Amino acid sequence: MEHAPKAIDVTNDVEMRTFNFFTMGIDGHPLGLHLDMAIPTILNNADEEQQKDWLPKAANREFIATYAQTEMGHGTNLKKLETTATYDPKTQEFVLNSPTITSTKWWPGNLGKSSNYAVVMAQLYTQGKCHGAHPFFVQLRDLNTHKPLKGITVGDIGPKFGMNTVDNGFLQFDHVRTPRRSMFMKHAKVLPDGRYVPPVHDKLNYSAMVFIRAAIVSGMAYHLLVTSTIAVRYSAIRRQGEITPGAGEVKVLDYQTQQHRIFPQLARGLAFRLSGQYIMKLYTQTMDDIRNGDISAVPDLHALSCGLKAVTTHHAALGLEQCRMACGGHGYSQASGFPLHYSVAVGACTYEGENMVMLLQTARHLMKIAKAIRAGQSPKSNKIVDYLFHKGPPKCLIDQAYDTNYRNVLESFEHLARRQTLEVYDKLVQLQQQGRNYEQAWNDCAVELCKATRAHVRTFLARTFVEEIDKISDLSIKSVLQDLLQLYLYYEVTECATGLLEDGFMTGQQHKYAKKKIYEALEKIRPNAVSIVDSFDFQDRELHSVLGRRDGNVYENLLKWAQSSPLNKTDVLPFHHKYLGKMMEEARQRSKI
Numbered sequence: 001m002e003h004a005p006k007a008i009d010v011t012n013d014v015e016m017r018t019f020n021f022f023t024m025g026i027d028g029h030p031l032g033l034h035l036d037m038a039i040p041t042i043l044n045n046a047d048e049e050q051q052k053d054w055l056p057k058a059a060n061r062e063f064i065a066t067y068a069q070t071e072m073g074h075g076t077n078l079k080k081l082e083t084t085a086t087y088d089p090k091t092q093e094f095v096l097n098s099p100t101i102t103s104t105k106w107w108p109g110n111l112g113k114s115s116n117y118a119v120v121m122a123q124l125y126t127q128g129k130c131h132g133a134h135p136f137f138v139q140l141r142d143l144n145t146h147k148p149l150k151g152i153t154v155g156d157i158g159p160k161f162g163m164n165t166v167d168n169g170f171l172q173f174d175h176v177r178t179p180r181r182s183m184f185m186k187h188a189k190v191l192p193d194g195r196y197v198p199p200v201h202d203k204l205n206y207s208a209m210v211f212i213r214a215a216i217v218s219g220m221a222y223h224l225l226v227t228s229t230i231a232v233r234y235s236a237i238r239r240q241g242e243i244t245p246g247a248g249e250v251k252v253l254d255y256q257t258q259q260h261r262i263f264p265q266l267a268r269g270l271a272f273r274l275s276g277q278y279i280m281k282l283y284t285q286t287m288d289d290i291r292n293g294d295i296s297a298v299p300d301l302h303a304l305s306c307g308l309k310a311v312t313t314h315h316a317a318l319g320l321e322q323c324r325m326a327c328g329g330h331g332y333s334q335a336s337g338f339p340l341h342y343s344v345a346v347g348a349c350t351y352e353g354e355n356m357v358m359l360l361q362t363a364r365h366l367m368k369i370a371k372a373i374r375a376g377q378s379p380k381s382n383k384i385v386d387y388l389f390h391k392g393p394p395k396c397l398i399d400q401a402y403d404t405n406y407r408n409v410l411e412s413f414e415h416l417a418r419r420q421t422l423e424v425y426d427k428l429v430q431l432q433q434q435g436r437n438y439e440q441a442w443n444d445c446a447v448e449l450c451k452a453t454r455a456h457v458r459t460f461l462a463r464t465f466v467e468e469i470d471k472i473s474d475l476s477i478k479s480v481l482q483d484l485l486q487l488y489l490y491y492e493v494t495e496c497a498t499g500l501l502e503d504g505f506m507t508g509q510q511h512k513y514a515k516k517k518i519y520e521a522l523e524k525i526r527p528n529a530v531s532i533v534d535s536f537d538f539q540d541r542e543l544h545s546v547l548g549r550r551d552g553n554v555y556e557n558l559l560k561w562a563q564s565s566p567l568n569k570t571d572v573l574p575f576h577h578k579y580l581g582k583m584m585e586e587a588r589q590r591s592k593i
């Protein structure tokens with residue numbers, strides 16, 4: 001196949017924009033979906049002619065587009081999306097329709113008030129047959145008046161848990177006609193006479209979701225590094241209680257419990273950043289391959305992006321909450337920035353694929369590998385999964401004197417992932433032999449399938465962290481990062497200890513050894529903690545936090561922040577005399593009687 005024309009290279013722009021979207025730590029903005037989902041869809045699903053028309057305008061922000069897939073009744077199960085796009089060969093148009101209330105598009109970011117275009121996922125009907133969900137590029141609002149076009153009802157879905165500067169919206173079509181060529185035609189096509197031409201892989205239309213899942217990994221790294229910066233800086237300011245009686249109050253960062261609460265979040269932030277770089281490179285490479293007709297990496301990319309997205313978002317949500325709690329009462333104030341960062345970050349556990357569903361997608365991939373292993377097949381030189389084919393050491397070796405490049409720790413993670421993958425595969429087979437159909441057996445194994453995925457993703461995160469730190473040449477930086485790596489690895493050992501102890505692979509003594517290595521790492525990190533977070537060079541503006549100020553002037557600025565509250569514009573608020581003052585006066589009068 002001749003080399004596909006190079007699309008206007010906004011990928012880097014989009015990739016950087018996505019990361020910048022996070023690095024700005026903003027609570028969402030009107031171009032979020034345009035840059036991070038609409039443009040990737042045009043890049044990867046529009047044919048050459050469509051790209052020539054749409055991409056320059058999109059890159060130039062001549063319109064704002066969103067990604068309208070989820071409906072009120074369906075977000076996960078794309079097969080059951082109800083919006084229809086029915087081809088009319090007489091006019092060579094598609095008729096878009098929302099047949100039911102549950103088919104109302106619901107959630108798309110920037111749909112409510114900002115966007116005038118949308119990538120719309122709809123069930124494609126032509127010549128009386130449904131060919132499944134396909135993307136269409138549809139104008140929603142007049143480019144001059146910004147009023148909704150005929151047959152289109154659109155609006156904002158109302159206040160949410162967070163991200164309230166994003167106008168997530170609803171959208172209904174009442175038999176809206178759109179030209180045949182509004183269908184993205186790089187992969188699947190509908191010819192003028194209505195004949196359907198299928199794609200080489202029926203999931204290539206899902207590429208925008210894959211891009212965001214890959215982007216989310218770095219996004220979660222960003223959120224963890226921002227919030228651990230706030231928690232470390234505040235903990236280096238806050239003095240509370242004594243360690244040595246009479247020696248004066250200590251910085252709360254000197255408490256081992258405080259270090260154990262915050263430093264693992266720092267370490268995980270770095271781990272996720274490194275794996276985030278890996279998965280984004282894999283995404284970009286796979287999209288290039290597809291442009292050249294090679295779709296072989298699509299399953300690996302899907303499996304890894306789903307697993308990483310689910311694991312990193314879950315750990316980021318838990319880690320942000322730990323950082324908040326570590327800051328006591330002031331951590332609960334909006335002044336801390338935690339409510340904003342948390343409410344933005346935690347949405348990623350749901351959007352772009354609910355986490356349980358994503359874990360199970362990766363599990364599908366693992367079960368194929370388990371089947372190949374049980375059939376005696378050899379590995380296919382795929383560094384992400386080949387370890388599953390190998391036989392590791394029969395017993396845990398993490399407490400051996402020398403563990404070069406943490407080989408023994410990595411083999412422990414590999415052992416757990418291998419064991420859980422093969423055990424759940426064997427259970428799947430056994431249940432089917434006992435008469436359950438595949439789908440029932442799958443559902444009866446779903447929790448164990450998710451555990452196998454988490455173990456596999458942990459192995460990938462740990463191996464990537466070890467490999468990337470090993471490449472660092474600056475010895476002083478390497479030494480500091482190795483402390484964080486040590487903390488990360490042994491903290492993860494304790495996090496999955498039940499799995500390692502369950503089959504006797506690891507002993508209780510080795511678990512104690514892992515804890516010792518954690519406490520050792522905490523001690524080594526403590527003197528460098530503030531320098532480490534300062535090295536991220538986050539601006540105060542993006543931290544959104546009085547507690548995390550670089551200058552450390554927390555208390556003066558906390559009072560200033562409080563005094564700037566509208567409630568403090570006057571000493572006595574009008575409501576007082578109208579309600580509370582009146583109530584107290586009446587109570588006093590009654591007590592005189």
Ligand SMILES: CC/C=C\C/C=C\C/C=C\C/C=C/C(=O)SCCNC(=O)CCNC(=O)[C@H](O)C(C)(C)COP(=O)(O)OP(=O)(O)OC[C@H]1O[C@@H](n2cnc3c(N)ncnc32)[C@H](O)[C@@H]1OP(=O)(O)O
Nearest residue numbers: 032036075076077078079203206216219302351352353364
């Ligand atoms: C941090 C964010 C940064 C920037 C963003 C800006 C703003 C942030 C705010 C919000 C953005 C959010 C946007 C959204 O949420 S968009 C909507 C997201 N929705 C979803 O993710 C839906 C989840 N559901 C699915 O993806 C699919 O339904 C699911 C994968 C669950 C099942 O696929 P399908 O319905 O087709 O089922 P099957 O026919 O059984 O196919 C399974 C089969 O296909 C393979 N597969 C599935 N998906 C992919 C893919 N994307 N790529 C490659 N392969 C895929 C899968 O492996 C199975 O293969 P096999 O096992 O061989 O059968």
Ligand SMILES: Cc1cc2nc3c(=O)[nH]c(=O)nc-3n(C[C@H](O)[C@H](O)[C@H](O)COP(=O)(O)OP(=O)(O)OC[C@H]3O[C@@H](n4cnc5c(N)ncnc54)[C@H](O)[C@@H]3O)c2cc1C
Nearest residue numbers: 067068069070074075076107108109347351352353354356
């Ligand atoms: C902040 C935010 C922004 C969003 N932005 C967009 C956007 O821009 N564009 C867009 O199209 N959508 C967007 N969405 C929608 C989002 O993609 C969906 O909410 C998400 O895909 C989950 O689908 P759902 O809401 O239908 O949940 P459901 O699928 O109904 O999930 C409910 C529960 O059912 C479980 N479940 C569902 N299916 C299975 C299964 N097969 N196996 C096991 N468990 C299952 C889930 O794990 C979950 O626990 C956004 C959502 C949020 C929160």
